[in-house]
Amino acid sequence: MRKIFLLSLILVEFILVSSGSVYGRNYVQYSGKGKIDWSNGIVEAIGMAYPPANPFSPSQARALTKSEAETQARRHLFDIIGGINVDSKSTVKNHSEDKSFPFPEIHGLIRRANVVDTAYLDNGSVKVIVSMSLTGPFARLLLPKNILTIDTVRQPQEGNRKEGGYTGLVVDCRGLPLKPAMVPVILDEDGHAIYGSAYVSREHAVRIGVAAYARDLASALKHPRVGPKALIIKGIKVAKTRESDVVISNADAAKVKGTPTNLNLLRECKVIIVLD
Numbered sequence: 001m002r003k004i005f006l007l008s009l010i011l012v013e014f015i016l017v018s019s020g021s022v023y024g025r026n027y028v029q030y031s032g033k034g035k036i037d038w039s040n041g042i043v044e045a046i047g048m049a050y051p052p053a054n055p056f057s058p059s060q061a062r063a064l065t066k067s068e069a070e071t072q073a074r075r076h077l078f079d080i081i082g083g084i085n086v087d088s089k090s091t092v093k094n095h096s097e098d099k100s101f102p103f104p105e106i107h108g109l110i111r112r113a114n115v116v117d118t119a120y121l122d123n124g125s126v127k128v129i130v131s132m133s134l135t136g137p138f139a140r141l142l143l144p145k146n147i148l149t150i151d152t153v154r155q156p157q158e159g160n161r162k163e164g165g166y167t168g169l170v171v172d173c174r175g176l177p178l179k180p181a182m183v184p185v186i187l188d189e190d191g192h193a194i195y196g197s198a199y200v201s202r203e204h205a206v207r208i209g210v211a212a213y214a215r216d217l218a219s220a221l222k223h224p225r226v227g228p229k230a231l232i233i234k235g236i237k238v239a240k241t242r243e244s245d246v247v248i249s250n251a252d253a254a255k256v257k258g259t260p261t262n263l264n265l266l267r268e269c270k271v272i273i274v275l276d
Helices: 002-016 058-082 103-111 137-142 202-208 217-222 250-256 261-266
Strands: 030-033 032-039 042-049 114-120 127-133 169-173 193-195 212-214 229-236 247-250 272-275
Touching: 002 137, 030 058, 032 058, 032 212, 042 058, 058 114, 058 127, 103 137, 103 272, 127 137, 127 169, 169 261, 193 250, 212 217, 217 229, 229 250, 250 261
Parallel strands: 169 229, 169 272, 212 272
Antiparallel strands: 030 032, 032 042, 042 127, 114 127, 229 247
């Protein structure tokens, strides 16, 4: 009973302390093992350990308990990452039988994940929180090695920018049962892709992610990712059998594809999806 109470107390503390948002209300998925902050592309996991029954010394008990808590936190980090949607078709753990999937490299990143908090409690137990980014090295492992632009997508060059255009794209999907993913796709009503891996620069996708997620429209519009003048469009439904892909109206699709400037925004991954 004491153990259950203590873990519950730690989880509440973790949510209250760690859910602060840099730009507003983050879109965060919580579990008993930690959280995924889809607004900032960060995964955090909790580890908890109790001191050994017969330690050689108090300092040894402290060191062993901290080590065990950190090990558990990294194990929980792997469990959380395993449930992340790579795209609408699969999660990371769905690839467990795929020998070409970079699990060894993922394990390496988890071993090097930062310890962001260590708490020594009065009863001798230790709580450790570890953190890892979904962008950078992790994104480089999971994103397609060669993101190739499809023929129907004409990527503009930097010189084609027009002053005064939109600075980002916000897709309002509130009310839809859409699930976040590393590589979401936006489609029009005819099933044509408006945004996805074919539209992005791999360099930008690795650095900041294909898209970010926000909890409300105000938070999305404050995020520097989409700048001061975002084009706001409405998601009308989740794509059939594709829980992370959203359908927008053909009229909104025309707006998105309307200018070379807008295509630049897609190439640079200046996209935020708003979820409840």
